[in-house]
Amino acid sequence: MAAFNWLINPYDIFNSPEITGLNSYKSEVERHTRLSKVYQLESLKPEVILLASSRGLVVPDEYLSPEGMRAYNLSLTSASTYEQFRMLQHAQSVNPLKRVVLALDEKITNSRQPAFVENRLAVNADGTRNNKKWKQTWQDYFSSLLSIDALRASSSTVRKQKDGPVNTGAEEYDRRRVYKAGGHHQMFRTMEASLFYQYKGDSSQCDTGSDKGAVSQAVAADVIKDIIEFSYENDIELIIYFSPAHARFYEAKCMVGEWAEIENTKRAVVATVEYLAGSYGVEPFPVWDFSGYNDVTTEQVPDIDDRNGRMRWYWEGSHYTQQTAQRIFYQIFTAESAFGVMLNADNIEPHLKDIRDKRDEYVASHGEDIAELALLFERSKSTRQARRTNK
Secondary structure, three states: OHHHHHHHOOOOOOOOOOOOOOOOOOOOHHHHHHHHHHHHHHHHOOOEEEEOOHHHHHOOHHHHOOOOOOEEEOOOOOOOHHHHHHHHHHHHHHOOOOEEEEEEOOOOOOOOOOOOOHHHOOEOOOOOEOOOHHHHHHHHHHHHHOOHHHHHHHHHHHHHHHHOHHHHOHHHHHHHHHHHOOOHHHHHHHHHHHHHHHOOOOOOOOOOOOOOOHHHHHHHHHHHHHHHHHHHHOOOEEEEEEOOOOHHHHHHHHHOOOHHHHHHHHHHHHHHHHHHHHHHOOOOOOEEEOOOOOOOOOOOOOOOOOOOOOOOOEOOOOOEOHHHHHHHHHHHHHOOOOOOEEOOOOOHHHHHHHHHHHHHHHHHHOHHHHHHHHHHHHHHHHHHHHHHHHO
């Protein structure tokens, strides 16, 4: 069992040979990023990293450093900003970093997933050496070699080789993925329905004129402050950007009352970046915003019965494609694209007003999408109420 699991290496934590058709496609890694990426990082020892949620998983390592520095995508599914900061500390302890790209979603939190085991990291949260790491490493090795879960993961990895991008080709793999999910439109609806189902309210709270969200603003300032100060103290180039969610997903976020929180998070990040830059007597780190309403985020979604139609910029409302990532990093490193806005204290308010104005235009010109979202909202509310009644 140990030999088989080591050879297949489903979590990609051992230095096993990659054999096309046997183990080259690691289907289990995306479900175990908090385990896999700690050990992959220790093996690669990068100079540049990307800290992002699952949205950033599509970013190839080479996008992070046009100069050719050793780069690694350290995106984690459902990553909180606290987890990103702790991974930053770990990466710096493994090898001194030269650049960090921090991709932020609409919400910044201090939460941590149960799978995020801090004993795997080289340092504690206060920066001191983690003396429990060796024990956790042996536990991870043991469970990855001599457990039924690992054996199942290895078997699954072998079975899925024929369907992976290595054998089928990236384009065909993506086409099958969308088709099996019911098409892009159904993928959008699934993501939106999930957001609505988790919402506790019984009516839409879409109010672009609200100024709520002070708590989230304070959280944003606190965790971003740790990352910025760590970057200054370790002479790291930090680049921050807000990821682009599709306009439909932005509208869904507005319906569950998160519009003010999104705006206040952006204000908090810009204010914190500029305040700390003044304290250190240096130029502020760049903060890019690729969200809002633009030619990428307002891409037309295929019809609900079109399972074969392919979108260029999105999988569904929350997750963008590699082509979108390419535009993001082209703009960051060349500033020659019309995509994205670099934020500062002078333009943050006009920028947020521009997003609100373009949102009004989008709502007026996409009546069918807005009506569909309203119907999904009502159905999700009915499902929540029915489950509460049954309990």
